[in-house]
């Protein structure tokens with residue numbers, strides 16, 4: 001599983017504060033902690049309340065790259081904020097994200113080419129998130145087609161079927177799982193699949209969040225999920241991911257499979 005740590009996001013109070021005060025240590029500690037817990041990349045999002053998101057993104061990326069050269073997923077809907085983030089990265093960046101609107105795809109696949117970035121494509125368009133898998137797959141086809149037209153390899157593309165909170169959008173779970181399964185058939189090489197996992201438990205009681213996250217992650221891995229933006233500090237969640245991949249024969253079995261996975 002390609003694990004992207006979700007924690008450097010201005011929706012969290014400590015991160016929003018750190019951005020305001022330009023407190024590097026908070027961000028750098030969050031980066032190091034997530035890497036020590038098993039993150040292969042870090043999501044970077046300035047959050048909803050930043051008054052100068054471009055400046056904030058540049059500062060966040062520079063602050064993180066002072067302590068690590070792990071890949072960063074630049075998480076913004078604004079093209080100028082995206083380019084500032086990409087330009088500050090040291091390792092191959094991930095564009096998080098593009099949706100299925102043609103003008104967005106032209107801009108962001110253009111940036112992907114310029115900065116040699118991987119791209120996360122959300123199955124969203126002007127009408128929003130389709131309710132069922134067929135609607136999501138139609139948008140995934142548009143994204144795959146546009147990536148190819150821009151000369152981006154489908155192996156550098158992650159399809160995100162967009163999971164919504166189970167407490168308000170319960171019907172979406174199984175549709176997301178079918179989208180993951182069938183996205184694999186849209187191109188050769190197959191596009192990868194990803195989820196922003198914690199969306200699924202947003203608004204659920206605190207004591208249920210972990211259980212909802214790890215159960216859905218195991219189901220999604222069963223459907224073929226390759227990557228997740230998730231709470232990597234939740235050890236039971238990471239254990240569930242490793243175990244689900246073991247059961248899908250992505251890792252060779254041994255009695256100490258959790259240790260063996262973490263050591264490599």
Ligand code: THG
Nearest residue numbers: 006011012013097120160195196198199202203229
């Ligand atoms: N797809 C892609 N990128 C994404 C998402 C996605 N980026 C953002 C988001 N969704 C994934 N990141 C998070 C981070 C935190 C939470 C959910 C998704 C979250 N936070 C807690 C909550 O709201 O209950 C706690 C917040 C707090 O403490 O303030 O759930 O889907 N490509």
